[in-house]
Amino acid sequence: GPIEAGQSLSENQNKEKIKEPETYLLKPMNCPFHVRIYKNNPHSYRALPMRWAECGTVYRFEKKGELSGLIRVRGFTQDDAHIICQADKVEEELKQVIDFILFIYKSFGFKIEDVNVYLSVRDPKNNKYAGNDKGWEFTENVLEKVAKEKNLNFQKEVGGAVFYGPKLDFKIKDALGREWQCSTLQFDFNLPERFAMTFTNAQGQDESPYMLHRALFGSFERFIGLLIEHYAGAFSLWLSPVQVVIISVGENHIEHCRKLANEFKQNEIRAEVWDENETVGNKIRKAAKQKIPYMLVIGDKEMQSDKLQIRKRGEKETTGFDKNEFIDKIKKLIAEKSNNL
Ligand SMILES: [Zn+2]
Known part of the structure; x- marks a missing residue:
């Protein structure tokens, strides 16, 4: 909490190790909380798609030697959103997110040539991925189709998918030519089932929705770091x-x-x-x-x-x-x- 008036920092921190045998866990992602909110109430197909956005602070225990300015830090804020939708709405939702991402880059003065786009799919030889072949084929094909229809000049990255689905990543180069992931759009067909998220379809049956995870900036800290480098301080x-x-x-x-x-x-x-x-x-x-x-x-x-x-x-x-x-x-x-x- 904030330090009280008249208190010094050393008074406030007595530098003793915590004696209570409590375990703390750093929050690595926002998804489970949105899942939890979804599961509070039953949902009808009429209420979908649901789009929930949050500026959520998350933590990663990056090794000290890998920390880099604002670009790689241990605590950062994602502009995170989850779109929960049914199968026949998913293409439209994916396209809208791509438009939104392109709008962000354009607004901040990045040319589309400055941004490298990757379609990250699974490595079929690796068994770390959730879900069956049919689900992977479907989601990878839809994502590729949408990326082509949006004229994205993407490269395929085999093995780059997250365990729950394929994704589109938008990466920006820093002053040293290193690429950093900023926007991401992930097509998840596994977590909703795993967390027993359902909605009632038009036939009155329980159905599992799709979940799109998306961040436009990625992390504000990283985006601002790259923005400073992009303009070399001479901002628009x-x-x-x-x-x-x-x-x-x-x-x-x-x-x-x-x-x-x-x-x-x-x-x-x-x-x-x-x-x-x-x-x-x-x-x-x-x-x-x-x-x-x-x-x-x-x-x-x-x-x-x-x-x-x-x-x-x-x-x-x-x-x-x-x-x-x-x-x-x-x-x-x-x-x-x-x-x-
Ligand atoms: Zn998520």
Whole structure:
């Protein structure tokens, strides 16, 4: 829990080993909890598909040497969802998830060529997989058909399936060229049976549903890590934590800077005033180093005019803008999630 006011960290942690003989287990996945919720009530085919999403924190005991920045960590948050559906709805559901995944990559500025897609199927010679041959043939064929209809340029990975079914994996390369799994779409025909999940079909009989496990980002930590590498810190405008930095020359310019910042904020533009007692040159260098999309310097001359002198990221020269023209321009770029400044 949070530390109480006035308490120090060392007071709070007495560094004694826990004496109670209790065993704790780290939660490795979210699926069993969604299964549990499903099983609370009976379900009719009319209520399917059910789509449940959760930002769930999970843990993996990765070896210390394999930890890597934000990209491989021991505790992370998945944008996890389970779609529980009947056989005649499964193709449509799979397609919708693929569309959603492609939308995410496009929105964050990844080109589809930056993303490698794998159709992971079982290795028929290995007996670690659940379910019968018929089930594997069906799910692998449907997944391949859907991937082709969605024009995914995928490679087949024999032996890459999870024990409960085949999957589509979307992997992104890091700065060192290593591939990391981000989105995943898993076609599970085993866990629902194993956990005795049923629904009443149109004939009034109990039937076992399919379960799609999907994560769009995969893990937020990993996705953000790869995003930072992808942009080398120079984020698209809509992703930049600070979009405009306003640099004051002297003390008597600060109030004007704050007014300007407020006007930006009212237009949902993230603006910061840098009013520290430092040289303008220093502040400009700092803003350039932080790869802030736009900076503007406010001195005596700028205070007497409604024109803004804007310095774009990566440019040495400034460009003059009418204030409202500038606000409209960047609002449009933000709304379009444009990669341009
Ligand atoms: Zn799952």
